[in-house]
Amino acid sequence: MNIYCLEDFKVEFEKLNSKKSYNNLEQDIIDYFFDKSTIELSAGVRLNNSEDNPYIKKRLNGRGGFRLYFLLIIKQENLYLMFVHPKTGSEGSENITDESKAFLYKKVLNCIKSNDLYHLSLNDNKDTLIFKRTEVV
Amino acid sequence: MECLTHKSEIADTFSSVRSFSYNEKKSPLIDQERINSFLDSLLEFRKSLKEKTETIISFNDRIERITWYNDLDEECYMLINDLISTIKDLHSSLIRQYISMNYIRQKGIAKEEIREFKNTIDVLKENYQDLESVFFFLPEISEFKETTKLLSLV
Numbered sequence: 001m002n003i004y005c006l007e008d009f010k011v012e013f014e015k016l017n018s019k020k021s022y023n024n025l026e027q028d029i030i031d032y033f034f035d036k037s038t039i040e041l042s043a044g045v046r047l048n049n050s051e052d053n054p055y056i057k058k059r060l061n062g063r064g065g066f067r068l069y070f071l072l073i074i075k076q077e078n079l080y081l082m083f084v085h086p087k088t089g090s091e092g093s094e095n096i097t098d099e100s101k102a103f104l105y106k107k108v109l110n111c112i113k114s115n116d117l118y119h120l121s122l123n124d125n126k127d128t129l130i131f132k133r134t135e136v137v
Numbered sequence: 138m139e140c141l142t143h144k145s146e147i148a149d150t151f152s153s154v155r156s157f158s159y160n161e162k163k164s165p166l167i168d169q170e171r172i173n174s175f176l177d178s179l180l181e182f183r184k185s186l187k188e189k190t191e192t193i194i195s196f197n198d199r200i201e202r203i204t205w206y207n208d209l210d211e212e213c214y215m216l217i218n219d220l221i222s223t224i225k226d227l228h229s230s231l232i233r234q235y236i237s238m239n240y241i242r243q244k245g246i247a248k249e250e251i252r253e254f255k256n257t258i259d260v261l262k263e264n265y266q267d268l269e270s271v272f273f274f275l276p277e278i279s280e281f282k283e284t285t286k287l288l289s290l291v
Contacts, residue, residue: 045267046204047275053288054205057267059260073291095263098274102281109284112291 001041003033003120005081006111008104010118010131012084021089026129028060029068033081034122038074047101055105067095071108080117082108179246186250193231193257200224200264204271217272224265231258 005013013029016022033041044058053073060066067087071080082104086092096104111117119134203217235255242251275281 042205043201045201045264045271047267047271048281048285049204049207049271049276050285050288051207053285053291059263071288073288095266098270098278098281101270101275102278102284105284106280109288109291 001033001036001038002076002078003081004078004117004134005120005131006083006104006108006117008083008107009081013129016084016086016091019089019091022066022086022091024061025066025084025086027127028066029081029129030122030126032058032060033079034126038072038077041072041079042074048105055101057101069096069101069104071105073112080108080112081120182241183247183250186247186254190250190254190257193254193261196224197257197260197264200261200268203268209272214272217268221265221268224261224268228258228262228265231261 013025016025042054042056044056046054046056047069048055052075053071055071056069058068058070060068065087066084068084069082071082072078073080083096085096087094115134117134118131121130121132122128123130200220203220206213209217231254235251235258238251241247
């Protein structure tokens with residue numbers, strides 16, 4: 001599985017990751033997304049009724065944890081992390097609006113087309129995310 | 138005369154202590170019964186709350202899976218609409234139950250079970266909102282429909 005993300009995701013992730021109260025986010029992302037098949041990742045709430053390219057909202061760590069929005073392009077085995085927000089704590093917020101979901105959806109499509117993405121990988125210890133600007137394979 | 142008063146006070150004290158001691162020998166048995174009954178009620182409360190939470194968790198999983206069904210017809214949409222209304226109704230009953238547990242919660246009784254119960258009913262609320270979004274609101278946003286169409290060409 002190739003994992004990419006939007007700039008929005010990277011910015012939000014770095015903001016949250018710098019706060020002590022959200023320092024489990026990085027490990028939660030690694031545990032949930034890395035070394036997983038498309039079938040395993042096809043879980044959560046599917047927002048777009050698409051079999052081939054499901055747009056998914058996933059709860060990590062249950063109710064009090066994080067909400068992640070991502071797109072799977074199953075044929076290409078590509079996954080695009082679009083946005084993350086916590087539900088509780090100083091940065092906690094309610095779910096994003098339907099208009100925001102539609103906006104992010106359009107944005108990820110544009111970023112895929114223009115290769116305006118970051119590729120995500122892990123360090124040798126497999127405990128840190130590495131973001132690298134790259135072109136989609 | 139003074140000696141007689143002392144003797145009477147000592148006898149009174151002796152009598153009071155003896156009576157109290159006798160009652161205390163008997164009363165722990167009675168108190169133990171009350172404590173046992175209280176602990177039984179507490180265990181029963183925890184057990185039933187845990188069972189209720191597990192039932193709601195299974196509903197939450199089933200509700201999420203509905204968003205992965207394809208080719209739904211009009212009847213399915215009507216059923217989903219009814220399901221959303223019923224979940225809303227259920228959620229408001231469960232929130233009332235949670236509020237009624239405030240006193241118990243403040244006393245620190247079954248804190249973990251009550252917290253898990255609240256978390257689960259919060260997810261239930263999120264799930265019916267998601268169902269509404271997925272089946273009724275997002276498909277009405279033209280930008281959203283257009284993006285789905287364009288993505289199928291990628």
